[in-house]
Amino acid sequence: MSEVLVLIDHVEGAVRKPTYELLTIAKRLGEPSAVFIGPADQAAEATEKVKKYGAEKVYVVDDAPLKGYLVAPKAEALQQLAEKASPSVILIPSTAEGKEIAGRLAIKLESGLITDAVDVQPSDGGAPVTTQSVFAGSYTVTAKVTKGTPIITVKPNSAAPEESAGAGAVEEFSPTISDAAKTAQIVASQPRKATGRPELTEAAIVVSGGRGTGGDFEPIENLADALGAAVGASRAAVDSGWMPHSFQVGQTGKTVSPQLYVANGISGAIQHRAGMQTSKTIVAVNKDEEAPIFELVDFGVVGDLHKVLPTATEEINKRKG
């Protein structure tokens, strides 16, 4: 069976959940080979994790010669690895950086690129069939790559990670990085502060606040904590300076597709819908009964979030005992 390369998404060796989803997808398509690009001394920790999700091989690329430069060196490393391993498919997490790596890789490998897949399935003897959700979630598109090695970026929550023991055979790979790839320098890097809550794009439940919060996110955060949810915000709330941009759900922020999305004081403009419309269950609390968000909901409360949320939070905490 041919190899399917999966680029590991990790922070300082800590593997992020979408990697397991990609490995689960890779197993459907062939033999999963995980690619770790990072400090050599963090590779062992990552290897232990990915072999539990079916990685037969783990290519370790020591990032010492790549570090400090944006995107381009990683694309070069993957190109050289792909030329050596001749994988049948390359899966990359649909993060901002992942997509940029994928774009450059597509040109280097003269291969077709599909971004933001929400599902990838094998097809008889051909390239895998991807599903994408487009136009703010109003259309579903199935597609496949017709040239070269299919390069597919996959969104978080696209598969339920399935544990499956893989051999996890480590193979070190040392790419040759050109000077041309070292032209955009990372001068400084400030890791995002941990919130203690689930990662927004990975969370099963997201509780969001918008203009209607008036800048007070306490009721949102309290409800989120009662439900074990991540906190999100609309563009209006971010533009008002109430929440950092990393919390923004929408076209120019994060796209989320949780089991439950609770929109509070959010009108439901297209910019926001684009980021949450594919959520399984949608709930909204809004003072304005005409708010377009109510067109999307499974359950809606017309009312003041500052009254509804604290009471609901109290009741939820009581039920949880």
Next chain:
Amino acid sequence: MNIVVCVKYVPDATADRQFESDNTVDRVGVDGLLSELDEYAVEQALQLKEKAEGDDVTVTALCVGPEKAVDAVRKALQMGADKAVHVTDEAIAGSDYVATSLVLAKAVEKVGAEALSDSGGVDLVVCGMASTDASGSVVPAMLAERLGLPQVTLASVIETQGDQVRIKRDGDTATEVIGATMPLVLSVTDQSGEARYPSFKGIMAAKKKPLETWSLGDIGVEADQVGLSVAWTEVEETTARPPRTAGEIVTDEDGSGATALTEFLAAKKFI
């Protein structure tokens, strides 16, 4: 200094966007406009021009698309770009990321070659963070790859000093400061600063600004390198998502909303 701003003509997101029978995006039957996210790119290019004051800066708006797509560069001219190039050719229809980035790269090279005599090529290619239709966010990186230029992308803050560029990039897990030397490809986010509206004066002035139309032949791209038939990806099917069935809406009266909400969440086993 020469700045090229890449702008895309997209179907209006507030209209009912749809696909053609060949599964390409309907770019003619639905009202289109300059992609909102590219307005931020135009804005940043104009701010760089204004900051340069005495220095000679030319901002060229570049758009690839069907006949109607000229509206996108017109808007950029109204906002304050100096000139515009519209690359249009029937063969381009249905192009994927790979082909689109090829056409853009060749057009940028041509703008650079024409400017070469007076100022030494293109110094800066500015893009938006993503288009509002495909929202792939990959073309700026692909352009940098094709042009062999540094990629300085997803900037929320842009600072320049001479030919040095520094940006703040809000990455997935960290906020980074990226530095590079021009020429380079820059992409900017919607956090980079509100885009200006065209003034009446700007709208009038735009009518007199140079607007060139180039075909594939003009930029040295063969028709069989682009378009739907040679795309490296193929759409099999496009399906409109069924409308969400109307949910239950209750009006809160003295705490009834909170109770109903809690009961709904419990019934769905979220508690």
